Amino acid sequence: xxxVLLSAKNLTKRFGGLAAVNDVSINLQRRQIHAVxxxxxxxxxxxTNLLSGDLLPTSGSVQLGDTDITGWSPEKISRxxxxxxxxxxxxxxxxxxxxxxxxxxxxRQPHAARWFSPATDFIAVNTNAERAIELxxxxxxxxxxxxxxxxGEQRQLEIAMTLATGPQVLLLDEPLAGMGVAxxxxxxxxLLTLKAEHGILLVEHDMDAVFALADRLTVMVNGQVIAxxxxxxxxxxxxxxxxxxxxxH
Numbered sequence: 001x002x003x004v005l006l007s008a009k010n011l012t013k014r015f016g017g018l019a020a021v022n023d024v025s026i027n028l029q030r031r032q033i034h035a036v037x038x039x040x041x042x043x044x045x046x047x048t049n050l051l052s053g054d055l056l057p058t059s060g061s062v063q064l065g066d067t068d069i070t071g072w073s074p075e076k077i078s079r080x081x082x083x084x085x086x087x088x089x090x091x092x093x094x095x096x097x098x099x100x101x102x103x104x105x106x107x108r109q110p111h112a113a114r115w116f117s118p119a120t121d122f123i124a125v126n127t128n129a130e131r132a133i134e135l136x137x138x139x140x141x142x143x144x145x146x147x148x149x150x151x152g153e154q155r156q157l158e159i160a161m162t163l164a165t166g167p168q169v170l171l172l173d174e175p176l177a178g179m180g181v182a183x184x185x186x187x188x189x190x191l192l193t194l195k196a197e198h199g200i201l202l203v204e205h206d207m208d209a210v211f212a213l214a215d216r217l218t219v220m221v222n223g224q225v226i227a228x229x230x231x232x233x234x235x236x237x238x239x240x241x242x243x244x245x246x247x248x249h
Contacts, residue, residue, distance in 0.1 A: 011060035083167030093147035136160035152183030
């Protein structure tokens with residue numbers, strides 16, 4: 001039986017008279033990549049911010065596993081097992097790849113800011129960091145300064161930092177944005193690997209990548225869900241074609 005890791009029910013976010021997200025329900029299962037697609041302004045990033053706690057909902061609820069996390073802070077939600085990346089890469093550019101990932105892993109320790117303890121003393125932290133770097137495919141770049149690596153590698157690094165916090169759920173907001181063909185192919189392969197141990201909610205505009213990755217798609221337009229289903233069902237949906245995909249898909 002499938003395990004639902006993240007669930008939103010009748011989620012709404014209003015900014016004055018504008019409903020940026022309007023009565024949206026969505027489920028994310030373990031070992032599933034669920035893509036949320038739609039035109040600019042559809043409410044995709046707002047939905048992600050509601051799920052991660054960066055925004056408070058006007059109404060509706062969010063559940064992570066068996067726990068109602070509606071209204072929780074992003075930090076508390078993150079510690080509950082949800083990790084996310086943002087549209088804009090969020091890393092420490094002057095630090096090495098290793099130090100970026102180790103700091104993310106250290107944030108999960110009960111006393112994360114032990115300033116006078118040598119970094120080598122944090123055995124569990126270092127182990128988690130090593131595993132996250134390996135999973136993200138950056139072992140060969142471990143000592144490189146984050147500001148000097150390619151855009152695609154920086155996006156991999158951001159995912160490695162997220163993995164180092166030990167999440168069950170990954171919310172990824174346009175992880176392929178700005179990538180060339182080779183970098184995008186590496187990211188697709190990485191996400192397919194991560195699917196084995198996580199549930200992944202993916203917001204992405206690269207439709208070739210979306211249809212290569214997604215087990216399920218939800219299509220949003222003007223803050224509302226207009227369709228949800230398998231890739232084949234979404235491709236065949238006349239309403240989706242008219243509103244977003246076009247004939248080529």
